[in-house]
Amino acid sequence: MRVGVLTGGGDCPGLNAVIRAIVRKGVQEYGYGFIGFRDGWHGPLEGDTVRLDIPAVRGILPRGGTILGSSRTNPLTTEGGVRRLKENLASHGVDALIVIGGEDTLGVAAELHARHGVPCVGVPKTIDNDLSGTDYTFGFDTAVNIATEAIDRLHTTAESHMRVLVVEVMGRHTGWIALHSGLAGGANVILIPEQRFDVDQVCAWVRSRFTIRYAPIVVVAEGAMPRDGDLVLKDGTLDSFGHVRLSGIGEWLAKEIERRTGKEARTTVLGHVQRGGTPSAFDRWLATRFGLHAIEAVRDGDFGKMVALKGTRIVRVEIADAVAAVKTVDPADYQEAAVFFG
Structure with missing residues (x-):
């Protein structure tokens, strides 16, 4: 099996930790091959790829940003975008796609899987922590x-x-x-x-x-x-x-x-x-676990799912459900802080 990986939206501490975990486990335990798509959805849209193997992910755990690059490209609003994306995935022999991103990037993944049959697994990423379905997002x-x-x-x-x-x-x-x-x-x-x-x-x-x-x-x-x-x-x-x-x-x-x-x-x-900059210990831990569980979902053929943190466990939820609504601050939590105002 050959697995594609992309990172979309704003850069975020922990992205490289996810990529590293996906590749290390995928190669060592499952014998999968990997291909990295550059600059978010721009990569599969234009066929822009980079080598992604164990040597490529050595030493990237503490690095901020993403070795794959990122962008806010939206293939769903690009003329002929879905057709071009699917053709490029096929031409590179990609059997599954791991999408690391926030609400917008994962929203595209949900649409591509549900309506166009693209086998996607999602990993939640946003410093805003506003994705439903997971207690915390890395970054x-x-x-x-x-x-x-x-x-x-x-x-x-x-x-x-x-x-x-x-x-x-x-x-x-x-x-x-x-x-x-x-x-x-x-x-x-x-x-x-x-x-x-x-x-x-x-x-x-x-x-x-x-x-x-x-x-x-x-x-x-x-x-x-x-x-x-x-x-x-x-x-x-x-x-x-x-x-x-x-x-x-x-x-x-x-x-x-x-x-x-x-x-x-x-x-x-x-x-x-x-x-920017190096991720915290917690974000390295969470991002690494997300990557390990994302490649497990690919192995299981459990597409259309996003890995998520519930308590201390990593679970799988529907990508579509995770991006359906923004996770907002509970008024009661805000009221707790109000004690210190003034």
Whole structure:
């Protein structure tokens, strides 16, 4: 059997650990051959491949990013895309495809399997931790650790200058990174997409913090919205999956806080640093286990499934179910953090 592997969407710590586990187990235990497709769905769409064997995956466990490259290419919206993809898979002798990605990348895999008969197994990847069907996605733990360290460092400069520091973290639809890093980092306000915020209330918390001579840290997810406003966009362009580019809620909020409270406010946008660099120990562990179980699903012919973490066990769920709805922050979890606001 020959198995194709691709990584799609945003890069993420742990991708290389998945690739390594798939190839090591597939070659050593099952005698499979592998082919890597470059740059997400662009690879099978254009027939762009790389060698993928045991020598190719040596030493990649601690490396961030992906040796296969990634993109947001969508073959379902490309003219003749499905036909070209299937022809390229056939010409390279690919019997099964392991797809490592988030909601968009796995959504394509679900469609290709259900409607076009492409044998796919999914591996969940997103630093946002917003995929249904799995307790955690790899990359999330690393992103939270990076954001928490940044918040820890910003406390000292905020208090030295007695100014408000607004920290913008990733999170288009959900506030998992903001909530976890904000709580772990001792933020005084946490704002997430699931809960529209009142700017006046935020300013009240800021004023309250200054009364005890401690400068506040406000953590805001990029998709958070004020009660009487909308998303802050970088521009009006859309990617191939129809997503707008978000940017600027942190800067907008800092200006509003400064204008309404008279306190100096500055913004730090963590951006892509959250998903770059070496993966945490937890993400290496989880990504490796996902890879081992993904190749087992291929061996079993259990296609249309995604490997997932439930408790401490790796299970299989339908890809279509995993991408059907976004996993959002429970209001009760957010209310726990609210004890520390102000």
